Amino acid sequence: MPYAQPDHIAEGEFILRIDARFPYKDKRQCEVLIEEARAISVNAVFMVLHEICRGEWVRKRKPLALELLEAWRxxxxxxxxAPLSGCAIALIRGEVISDEQAASVMTLISNHPYQYNALAIARAATGRPRRLDQLARQVIDTWAMRQS
Structure with missing residues (x-):
């Protein structure tokens, strides 16, 4: 499926609608949201991944979270x-990746402007996201320079 051209209004509305309100217990509804995100933007798709792999619910429902990750992929x-799936698996399993691994993924993300949710997932997968604040700021600044 080709990438949707971002509709920033629809993307923002979608993110607000699912942020901390993802229907974790309803696999079919999650799959519907995955498809909806794909029609909106790549960042919306990564927001769905962010919801699948983060939060309190994951600890209680790891098998379902892994199923949703498969549906997402x-x-x-x-x-x-692929690199973000690796980060998501670590988060779901309660594991961490090294700062070096996260930095490598973040460098890949830097080549895909405005993928803020992808950046958040890579940072979170270290278990110490603040340690990568400087690199995250550099990535975001690079995106901003491309726009000007």
């Missing part, structure tokens, strides 16, 4: 899908 091709 299924049929969607993007250069960041």
């Amino acid at each position: 299924d049929g969607w091709q993007h250069p960041l899908a």
Whole structure:
């Protein structure tokens, strides 16, 4: 499926609608939201991944979170899908990746402007996201310079 051209208004509304309100217990509804995100923007798709792999619910429902991750990956091709899936798996399993691994993923993300949710996932996967604040700021500044 080709990437949707971002509709920033729809993207913002979608993110607000699902942020901390993702229907974790309803797999079918989650799958509907995955498809909806794909029609909105890549950042919306990464917001869905962010919801799947983060939060209190994951500790209680790891098998479901892994199923939702599979649904998220299924049929969607993007250069960041594999590295972010690795970060998501670590988060779901309660594991961490090294700062070096996260920095490597963040460097990949830097080549895909405005993927803020992807950046958040990579940082979170270290278990110490603040340690990568400087790199995150550099990535965001790079995106801002491309726009000007």
